[in-house]
Amino acid sequence: MKRLEVKNVKAYYRLLIGNKEVDVKAVDGVNLEIRKGEILGLVGESGCGKSTLAKVMSMNIKPPLYFKGGSVVLHTRDGKSIELSKLHKEELKKNIWGKHIAIIPQEAMSALMPTLKIKRIAYDVLRSHNPNITLEETVSVLKKRLEELGLPDWVVDRYPFELSGGMQQRTVIAISTLLNPEVLLVDEPTSALDVSTQKIVIKTLWRLAAKGIVDSMVFITHDISVVRQIADRIAVMYAGKIVEVASTEDIIFEPMHPYTKGLIDSIISLEPEVRKRGLRYIPGQPPNLINPPKGCRFVNRCPFAKDICSTKEPPLTKINHNRLVACWLHIQG
Template sequence: MLTVENLRIYYATPVGHVKAVDGVSFDVREGEVFGIAGESGCGKSTLVHSLILRKRPMVHMGGRALFKGRDLMGLSEGEARRIRYTELSIIPQYAMNALNPTKKIRDIVWDLAREHGYSDREEVERLLRERLAMVKLSPSVAGMYPVELSGGMRQRATMVVSTLLNPDLLIADEITSALDVTTQRVVIELLHHFMEEGIVKSIIFVTHDLAILDKIADRIMVMYAGKVVEIGPTEEIINNPVHPYTRLLLNSLPRMGVQYRKQKLKGIPGYPISLLNPPKGCRFHTRCPRAIEKCPDEEPPLVRVGKDHYAACHLLGGEGQ
């Protein structure tokens, strides 16, 4: 479905380029949910947004993103607009504020459908009613403004808009971060339902919460400071993480039934590095409790550590990807 090769996406600033995505490679297979995890500022949102809509100061500095055989980095604005929402779509990070507040839901949907060649408004409204029912929203929502909806309702309405034209690949960018756990479950179940019904074929799910990816993703890619540090099947990443950063990320998650006075949460030491002038070598070495002599000078390659499981760390042996 999607093959990304050595992709570099920077932000142009008056004092230099911020290297938000710096040599990232991965693939997304048809029929899978591919999770991308990492702390704030690691480049995960920049990565997925570069696939669908690049705006200044975002700059493509190198690499390819082959989607169904076409390089997304080389598409003209017209070509990108034609596949946006029909073949490749996104539920944005701030989905609850993504809808035009001055238009009713039916008018937002009609504008989108008309832009992609639909001319029968009655047919579009019929499809809208069907999708609203699918996400358990009343047909009356079609005639409401976004401000009239609760946060959870707006989230589901945004999901309807993003998937209305049956995109092959859907990007869900941090869509559960502002939701309570009950609504998170509803959203995750809806994404699974979209795949079961053939509305979308594959999903990229972006989050900082590995616990959510454990429930939804088939494979997980962990990013740190614009780089891939580990990638593999979800069960392997959750139960057998090999990169120090992945282990620390998992150890920082709270556990049910464990009281603070018995076991304190373990945070990751230090602070995220500046991507304007990142350090040489492994970008995690300034915070890594297991750093060795060559970590500050040599960038570790991504090596195979198991079946379909890769990590970038000098402490690991294995075959190059």
């Protein structure tokens, strides 16, 4: 059932403010599991720690970010369990990244080496895992994959700058999943694209999962309308914590956490019910992650806050088999 487990993970940014070292608690005690064969949407607003959580899931951690505690466990297709948080960088590079977990960071398309043709880029990627592969073999593997994803095969002989933004992004997706990893982590894959290319990229990601090329996917974005198109479940993050995890339909039609509710209500989309509803928003600002509040982190903006909310932190609790919520309105104190 489980593909990737994130248990009580803390990852902080160590910053120097004036002469004092402070920790920005970007990911602060997060529990999350990614199931086999699902697309999980990880949504949240700027600065909530979603991109940091993506880095933690793959253990791709570079200073000033550091891993404070917890564990990340990957269950591979062949039934092994690997605790990623115990591995060294070299082991991760050699055995995990690309092979079991593929990562597509924000603005990945601009990271394509501009002086190499696409086939050379793919060749370099494959060669780092299999030193015996030839360029011809790479081309045939890549062409087959491009066809599966609905991309034209002339891409292999082009330089990155000869491709449009959407095509670049889809090519990045194709190349980084050449080794059929179990998990794909994509961070804001569509934010720099216009709507028509956005749709094509989303379709490419959906195909990737539908054809079983990647088994599980985590789609990180601030835009629920985008991720809801392909996600099976959505996890909502706020101020370094997961506040609610549920099926996509439940999150959108029956949100339980007041933040999720407020967020869904604030979304503006091209739909009559949204225009009829009018403009909504959540008053206030998210808390500072250097000194987060003691209780629930949403307490200062929550219309339903009770006494307990500002004193005790609500744990992420199972409501039913498909939903987890961290809110004192829904759990017993």
